[in-house]
Amino acid sequence: MVLAVATGCVSNTEATVPPGDPIRAEKVDEIAAQLPESIAASGQIKVGSNPPYAPNEFKDDDGNIVGYAVELLNAIGDVLGVTMNISESDFDRIIPAVQSGTFDMGSSSFTDTKEREKSVDFVTYFSAGVQWAQRVGDDVDPNNACGLRVAVQTTTTEDIDEIPAKSEACVAAGKPPIDKVKYDSQDEATNALILGRVDALSADSPVTAYAIERSEGRLEPAGEVFDAAPYGFVVAKDSPLGPVLQQAVQELIDSGVYAQIAERWGMEDGMIDTAQINAAPS
Template sequence: MWRTAVSVRFDLRGSALRAACVLAGGALVLTACTSNSESNAPDVAKVDVAKVDSIAAKVPADIKSSGKLVVGVNVPYQPNEYKDPSSGKIVGFDVDLMDAVGKVLGLGTDYKEADFEKIIPSIEAGTFNLGMSSFTDNKEREATADFVDYFSAGSQWAQQKGKSIDPNNACGKRVAVQRTTVQDTDEIPAKSKACVAAGKPEIQKVAYDEQSAAATALVQGQVDAMSADSPVTAYAIKQASDKIESAGPIFDSAPYGWPVKKSSPLSPVLQEAVQYLMDNGQYRKIAENWGVQEGAITKSVINGATS
């Protein structure tokens, strides 16, 4: 996910306003609401990952002795990371991939929930070894943390079924976003400014703390459109395909990366582990399990941002 100022550009997500929805047992239960949880998580046993001694030998000593990667995560952000209501465990594409990386390194994975904006400061403080919450790697963030890139995502809009919303000409429309995402801090403000400069009404940005609330607002017709990361929009549409659909193509693609403390020896180890999974096809299988293979990449790099 993405943001603007250095103090804010750490994420693409948050926590949320659940307007007309009722939270019960970790899942939103009103029919018209988009749930924060899913019970039909893919079976991770389908991807059998084994330790690779040559890579595991490079794990920093302190992490190796702990036997685990401590990972800061913010949920929900379907399908990348969210809680399964039946088990209460954090699941998702990001989770399955990080678990696989941990197995390559001979390590367990210990997911610690945190506010999105607190994850990178906690990495800097040594509380977490890394972050895993659909962070978009960009030059501004790279000044604060190193990023191990593992996926490519862009922004994509959704609209109510049968409606016609042009993301490049949405002046006067109400558009839902998740607070502190790049869509909130960069995309919609820039497009709204262009509307005003052209003598048209501004875009009415409606920001929510959780992505699920933004999707719910669109499903219920409280907004005209929603803008989010492409895999998130695709998942929201899958969950409510009878009510919402895509509005325009994916744009402004950029890499997702795992933030790691600047110059940490952990970064190249993570990069080598995920590259191993890419090369042997297991990474692709994990992506296909979650239906996000469109954003799968074939080469992991450290700090691969272009802007």
């Protein structure tokens, strides 16, 4: 992350991409043969993604979408013998675009939840929790944040589920609600905390850890990681692409390529042993 010292802001750039070449995989014909006919014929899978949400997906200095999930996607493409055609989209438009067929799949750090499973299917590839951050020296308790201003990226799990539930509990206890401050990107939420515009931020644990690591000592964790749940690649409900992706992810796990990619991006803590379809705990 390049730090603009004059303003105290941060932005994700090529400098945050690990050195060395991306990890690639070999094609597995028996899995590739199961691809839907239209995808096999086109030789590509159309993917919707929403950067910046480093280290999972963000842009380098040349405007390319990169990150841990992107490298994993490209390795899946290797297994299937197709190109992953990744396009930028607003986060809240990706699932509708997958449902309509504009995208074949979505990859944007989607938490697999029972509510979302009503609309789409998920192929799991990682386990992440929720982690809050604060400015160094502050004393923020995520379980007692009534009346605080908390930054979130819009339409994330933290925006839709976590902060509203905590705020409702505050009101029920006769305390002031949490002032949820929504930002279009995680960069903006992080910058707001650094600049003192909010008291804390809430994001998925690898994203918060990444922001803290690149804040030059200005941010630190607030509380422990909680509510672990799987990330999943999104496909249309009952799409034949889902089982193919699940097999491709499992192939990467079994071959060791998955672990190599996770290690390259510092994402070992959330590694899984088995890729599943629709594994939401709640």
